[in-house]
Structures are given as structure tokens and as C-alpha cells.
Amino acid sequence: METTQNPQVLFSPIKIGNLAVDGRVFKTATAETRATKDGFVSDEVIEFYQPIAQAGTPLIITGNLYISRKGQSTFRQIGADNPDKIPGLKQLADMVHQHGGKIFGQLNHCGRQVLPHTLGIEALSASGVPDKALGTRPRPMQASEVSQTAKDYGAAAAICREAGFDGVQIHAGHGYLICQFLTPYTNRRTDAYGGSFVKRLRFLLEVYSQVRRQAGEDFPVIAKINGSDWLPGRKGLSNRELVEIARILEQEGLNGLEVTVGHYESGGPMIRGSFAPFFKGLTKEGLVDSLPWLRKTGIKMAWPAMALFCNTLWPAKQGFNLSYADNFKKRLSIPVICVGGFQTKDAMSRAISQGRCDAVSVARAMIADPWLYRHLKENTSGPVCNFCNGCIARAGSLPVDCYDPRIRKQKDAMLAGAGQK
Numbered sequence: 001m002e003t004t005q006n007p008q009v010l011f012s013p014i015k016i017g018n019l020a021v022d023g024r025v026f027k028t029a030t031a032e033t034r035a036t037k038d039g040f041v042s043d044e045v046i047e048f049y050q051p052i053a054q055a056g057t058p059l060i061i062t063g064n065l066y067i068s069r070k071g072q073s074t075f076r077q078i079g080a081d082n083p084d085k086i087p088g089l090k091q092l093a094d095m096v097h098q099h100g101g102k103i104f105g106q107l108n109h110c111g112r113q114v115l116p117h118t119l120g121i122e123a124l125s126a127s128g129v130p131d132k133a134l135g136t137r138p139r140p141m142q143a144s145e146v147s148q149t150a151k152d153y154g155a156a157a158a159i160c161r162e163a164g165f166d167g168v169q170i171h172a173g174h175g176y177l178i179c180q181f182l183t184p185y186t187n188r189r190t191d192a193y194g195g196s197f198v199k200r201l202r203f204l205l206e207v208y209s210q211v212r213r214q215a216g217e218d219f220p221v222i223a224k225i226n227g228s229d230w231l232p233g234r235k236g237l238s239n240r241e242l243v244e245i246a247r248i249l250e251q252e253g254l255n256g257l258e259v260t261v262g263h264y265e266s267g268g269p270m271i272r273g274s275f276a277p278f279f280k281g282l283t284k285e286g287l288v289d290s291l292p293w294l295r296k297t298g299i300k301m302a303w304p305a306m307a308l309f310c311n312t313l314w315p316a317k318q319g320f321n322l323s324y325a326d327n328f329k330k331r332l333s334i335p336v337i338c339v340g341g342f343q344t345k346d347a348m349s350r351a352i353s354q355g356r357c358d359a360v361s362v363a364r365a366m367i368a369d370p371w372l373y374r375h376l377k378e379n380t381s382g383p384v385c386n387f388c389n390g391c392i393a394r395a396g397s398l399p400v401d402c403y404d405p406r407i408r409k410q411k412d413a414m415l416a417g418a419g420q421k
């Protein structure tokens with residue numbers, strides 16, 4: 001294991017399958033809430049990614065793309081559900097390629113993590129276990145719907161390939177549909193898709209196999225997976241079980257893995273930071289008003305106490321998933337990407353130099369400073385995210401952006417004033 005810290009490691013190439021990527025700091029997925037209402041890439045989507053691409057960011061992973069309308073999670077989400085989405089997705093891929101970067105589409109079906117009435121769809125899941133965060137009661141999927149959904153993932157991957165994307169990421173984390181099949185707490189099935197570890201894994205393996213079949217053996221395919229389900233008191237998956245799942249995926253031919261944490265029901269481990277601005281944003285401009293009455297009223301009354309609780313449990317921390325990534329790194333040969341709180345060159349290069357991961361990925365720090373990659377490379381600085389969580393509070397209701405007024409002002413001035421370097 002390399003122990004000397006080498007900042008240049010961030011700018012050294014890495015291979016994901018047969019794809020050469022020109023550096024090791026990636027933009028991770030952030031739902032855009034910028035598509036047209038029918039899920040097409042719009043100018044607002046391009047505007048969000050342009051400065052990130054212009055800064056030389058080696059790999060951009062899109063926000064989660066719905067693989068079918070039945071799996072749409074939020075308003076103004078981008079879809080990869082139909083070939084009519086290809087021209088818009090191609091425009092996005094072309095823009096990123098013009099700047100020398102690579103782009104992966106994140107494929108997702110939300111399962112029970114949705115407010116179905118806001119989208120006019122039905123919530124589906126492995127079993128009828130209600131989601132405690134949203135109050136959504138899903139309908140258990142029939143076996144034929146499960147196998148059709150795996151095919152939909154494959155078709156969405158083929159759409160991304162056709163649009164010129166460099167690869168796809170299967171979203172197997174954060175409590176979405178694939179997680180709902182993997183996790184005993186949410187999967188109570190007694191058929192071929194539930195019960196034992198092997199049966200709960202079956203849906204993910206079908207998804208992977210369909211993605212390979214429809215997008216091609218040579219197409220780079222990675223997954224985002226929890227390092228821990230973080231469901232205390234419920235039957236969530238442990239790090240040991242999740243590493244075992246990753247090992248099986250590697251044997252099947254997966255090309256890389258991004259390590260994250262938690263379901264919606266977990267609370268805040270996925271977005272460690274400050275929670276008062278999060279709850280304020282959520283109640284003022286987020287999706288709170290779309291929640292069932294009891295939940296909405298509860299949050300509006302109790303959010304200051306909830307924020308205090310979350311602040312104590314999940315304060316901001318750089319590399320907060322590294323302790324999980326360590327165990328993936330020990331057991332896997334494919335690249336392990338770690339997401340979670342990264343912001344400084346020091347913390348990122350230490351994580352890689354110490355052999356805890358092969359690359360890092362960044363969400364909030366790149367929303368605040370889309371030129372972060374360039375700033376790291378040139379030893380300069382831009383707007384610094386304070387992990388207030390104002391952006392995630394508005395996911396699915398307002399376009400992704402920085403919602404801290406002071407930092408947003410700095411960001412807008414940087415992008416406008418300096419011109420597009």
C-alpha cells in the first residue's frame with residue numbers, strides 16, 4: 001500500500017474497462033431537475049454541465065435517468081426510456097466530448113422512493129413495505145414485471161450508447177428499486193426474487209446481464225452501491241454482504257464500482273453536513289407540501305429538533321464513505337470510486353495515495369464550484385461549498401444549483417466574470 005501522499009495522483013489516468021479516463025476526480029450523479037417536463041435534455045441541462053466539462057473534469061456521471069416512466073422519481077428528471085431521447089442525450093455527450101471529458105449515464109428505477117401522485121404513476125417495489133421517509137405504500141411487482149424492468153435497464157443502456165455516452169452506471173444504492181430487492185427489510189418475497197441472499201441478488205444480476213446484452217460486451221458498465229444500508233433496527237445489508245455482492249458483479253464482468261451509503265429512510269448519512277438549511281429549504285421550496293398531510297405537518301413542526309439530531313449524528317466530513325470503500329478495495333481488482341464529502345486536494349489525494357480507493361467523486365463541492373477540477377490542478381480556488389444541503393433540499397422541485405446565497409453569488413460571478421476560459 002502506498003502511504004506517501006502524492007497530489008499528482010489526482011491527475012493521473014485510470015482505465016474503466018477499456019475506457020481511458022484522464023484523471024481521478026469525477027463529477028458524481030446529481031439529479032438535474034432541469035429536463036423538459038417530458039424528460040428530454042434541455043438547454044438548462046447543458047448549461048449546468050458546460051462549466052464542469054470546460055474545467056476538464058475527466059468523467060461526468062449524469063443525475064439518475066429513469067429507465068421507464070414507471071421508474072421516474074422526480075419532476076423534470078431526464079429519461080433514457082425511449083429512443084426519442086437520443087438526440088438530446090447526444091447533444092449532452094457531444095458537449096462533454098468537445099471539452100475532452102467522458103460521460104456516463106446513471107440508470108435508475110426509483111421503486112417505492114417516489115411521491116407517485118406528483119407524477120401520475122404507481123409506486124412499485126419488491127414488496128409492499130411502506131417508505132417511512134415519504135409515506136409511500138408501493139405495490140409489490142409481479143415476477144413478469146421484474147424481468148421486464150431488467151430489460152428496460154438494458155434498453156436504457158443501449159439508448160445511452162447510441163447517444164454517444166462512454167458508459168453507464170447502474171444505480172444499486174440509496175434505497176432505489178435495486179436496493180429494495182437486495183435488502184431483506186424491503187424484500188419480503190417468497191418467489192425466485194426474494195428470500196435467500198442469492199434470490200435477492202437475482203434482479204440486480206438480471207439488470208446487469210440485460211445491460212451487457214443490449215449495450216455490448218465492450219461497453220463500460222459500473223455500479224453505485226451502498227457500503228452500508230444504514231438501517232438500524234431494520235434488516236439492512238452490512239458492509240460484508242455488500243462487498244460480497246460487488247465481488248459477484250466483478251466476476252460477472254462489471255468494470256468499476258462507486259461506494260455510497262444509505263436509503264431515504266436512513267436519514268442523513270448520504271449527505272453529511274448541516275441540516276437546518278436543509279429542512280428550511282425543504283419546507284420552503286422543496287417537496288414537503290407534496291407529502292401526506294401527517295408527514296408534512298410533522299416536518300413543519302419538528303424540523304428544528306430533527307435538524308439538531310441530524311447535525312449531531314452526521315456532521316460534515318471529507319471522505320465519509322472511505323471506511324466502507326476500504327473493504328471493497330481489499331476484495332476487488334476493478335476501480336473503486338469513493339464519494340462523500342470530498343472537497344480538498346489534500347483529502348482526495350490522501351484517499352487515493354493510501355490505497356483506500358482508485359478515484360474520488362464529488363457532488364456538492366462541484367455544484368458550488370463547477371471549475372473545481374481546474375482549481376485543484378492549478379492550485380487556485382473557487383467558491384467553497386459549506387455542505388448546507390440547500391441543493392439537495394430542492395432536488396426534484398427546483399433546478400440543481402447552489403442555494404446558499406453567498407456562495408451562489410460567488411459562483412455566478414466566477415462563471416460570468418471570468419468568461420468561459
Ligand SMILES: Cc1cc2nc3c(=O)[nH]c(=O)nc-3n(C[C@H](O)[C@H](O)[C@H](O)COP(=O)(O)O)c2cc1C
Nearest residue numbers: 028029030031063064340341362363364391392395
Ligand atoms: C442535488 C443533489 C442531487 C443528487 N442526485 C443524485 C442522483 O441522481 N443519483 C445519485 O446516485 N446520487 C445523487 N445525489 C447524491 C450524490 O451523488 C452523493 O452521493 C452525495 O451528495 C455525497 O457526495 P458529496 O458529499 O460530494 O455531495 C445527489 C446529491 C445532491 C446534492
Ligand code: SF4
Nearest residue numbers: 385389390391402403
Ligand atoms: S447549496 Fe451550495 S453550499 Fe449548500 S451544499 Fe449545496 S452546493 Fe454546497
